[in-house]
Amino acid sequence: MDIISFRTFLAAAATGSFAGAAKRIHASPSSVTERIKQLEYRLGAKLFERDKRGCRLTAAGRKFMGPAQQSVRAWEIAQHEVSIPENFTKSISMGGQYALWGAELTGWLATARKQMPHIAFRVTAGASARLNRDLSDGFLDIAAMYDPVFRPDIGTEKLFDDRLILVSAAHEDNWRENYVRIEWGQHLGVEIASRMDIEPSAGLVLDLGKRSANWLIEQKMSGFMPERVVMPHLKNGQLKIVPDALSFDYPAYICWRRDVDPQIIADLVLSIKACFAA
The missing domain is CATH 3.40.190.10 (Periplasmic binding protein-like II)
Structure with missing residues (x-):
């Protein structure tokens, strides 16, 4: 069982490109290509269709997803169990x-x-x-x-239950000038941008979880945060809720x-x- 090749296959399937797989598993693109090539040879089937846009699973590749995931999981469990x-x-x-x-x-x-x-x-x-x-x-x-x-x-x-609320460490009236997008999920990010008519100008996306609140406070910026996470900062006045802003169930x-x-x-x-x- 070649667990490294299986992991490489799963990474390529998840990212849609051999380059993306290389970054995910910390290998060179040439190593990813060679591992997939060897895996296809051993299986006797082509697993990916490749073009300039990336890679897509073939019918054989889709069938191999389940066994590959199960094999990797079994190996991970075995490693953990014996240790x-x-x-x-x-x-x-x-x-x-x-x-x-x-x-x-x-x-x-x-x-x-x-x-x-x-x-x-x-x-x-x-x-x-x-x-x-x-x-x-x-x-x-x-x-x-x-x-x-x-x-x-x-x-x-x-x-x-929680909700995303718009908070600011700057003056609430100028929140748009200091707005930064904080990553809380792709679909919700699109909904926020659409319903709030927001075009972030900061050139920055934060995916730091609760640490994003510290950034807002330190840099005097605004953004959407889970209410439960920022409640201590609201109570001590480090952050304020932007008046009349929409909130989103989260x-x-x-x-x-x-x-x-x-x-x-x-x-x-x-x-x-x-x-x-x-």
Whole structure:
């Protein structure tokens, strides 16, 4: 089993180009081309159609997606399982969006380790796009995020309701002059730009999660942030809500792979929801 080639294949399928795959897996474009070529030779089938715009999966490539994902997931699980001490009987890979790794999730992790001493945890933080991809590819078992991709093989339950609000560290009347786009999901970004008639002039897109609030404060700028995230800054006056600006529903979710032990998932979901409800 050539896991490196499988990962290369999955990266090319996800990015739509061999160059994009090279960046994702930190390899040279020539290495990606050679790995795909060797994989196609071993399988006896062409996996991609390539042109100047990038690459597209062939019918054979689409059929190979499932086995490749399962193989990579099996290898990741095997690596993790053999490395954990003998007193742990299960392992869970947990991800959380940057904006959610505050007191709630860190507190949950400490509590979960005490309540579930037989489970070994691997935790990570990331943007929603990466968390969705890692859930789909099997690198994560469960994740908390604002912008999930709803899929039949991924279970989803709402954690809490939130909304994106326009806040500013400058004078609210001049917010357009200091507006910066903050990445909270492609579809919502398009809706905000359309309904607010915003054309960002800062030449900057932030994908820093809750750290984006610090940028707004330090640089005296404005942008959309989850209300729950910026509430402390609103209370101390570092940020102010722009009057009469639209707000956008932005609930947070807990998502999990349906092929993970359902009892463990049920316990984890219950404990994570309790932390955010406290």
